[in-house]
Amino acid sequence: MNKKIPRIYIMNSLKINTYLVLPENEYHYIKNVLRMQENDLLEIFNNTNYVFLATIKNIKKKNITVFILKSVFKSVESNIDIHLGQIISKDEKMNFTIQKSIELGVKSITPLFLNKIHAVNNYIYTEKKIIRWKKIAISACQQCHRNIIPKIKEPIDLQSWCANFQKKETKIVFHPESLFNINQLQKSIQEIYILVGSEQGFSKNEIKKINNYGFISISLGPRILRTETASIAALSILQFQFGDVN
Structure with a gap:
């Protein structure tokens, strides 16, 4: 059974093959609630019909950097x-x-x-x-x-x-x-x-x-x-x- 990839919302424009320092308010959720570690996968959505798959590169005090691997078009919006x-x-x-x-x-x-x-x-x-x-x-x-x-x-x-x-x-x-x-x-x-x-x-x-x-x-x-x-x-x-x- 595939492991469910955690999702977070980032209010930014995102690009593949780039590094992204996550907002500080995401630190507690990712580090302490999800207990994620370096190299874990993360799905990011940003109010578009694209989702971005990223990997955690490093976790420092109050600071998490991810690398965006790819984007996938994914719409689950209703037709009404x-x-x-x-x-x-x-x-x-x-x-x-x-x-x-x-x-x-x-x-x-x-x-x-x-x-x-x-x-x-x-x-x-x-x-x-x-x-x-x-x-x-x-x-x-x-x-x-x-x-x-x-x-x-x-x-x-x-x-x-x-x-x-x-x-x-x-x-x-x-x-x-x-x-x-x-x-x-x-x-x-x-x-x-x-x-x-x-x-x-x-x-x-x-x-x-x-x-x-x-x-x-x-x-x-x-x-x-x-x-x-x-x-x-x-x-x-x-x-x-x-x-x-x-």
């Missing part, structure tokens, strides 16, 4: 672009949603405040979370072998996000009282925007306003799902119906 608008949930739930959504192939994630007042009152607090969410995105790609890092967009209030789109775009909001399901969507979707609410869901008045922006209400079944479950269920179904999960 799914953009998730997610009402911001509690820390662990939001972290989980971001991680699993990326593993399921989401193209971008926009954290959403329910209203503009909430956005103003919580934006500074959320700025710290954005850094954490972007790290989770990289870690998820590292795990699931995606090479393009999905975008974690700046948080915005729900109404402003809904108003950004054109009428021709496919947009859906998940609501348990809807009479429609995903099977009733057209079969030629290549890009779709999905909206998932908080634990409390959306009120009837909120759904009416969202529908006025061209969002189609879709049900995920008769059971009431947690917000993080709804995101995962929706992405799984969409990838099965229109994407690359089969």
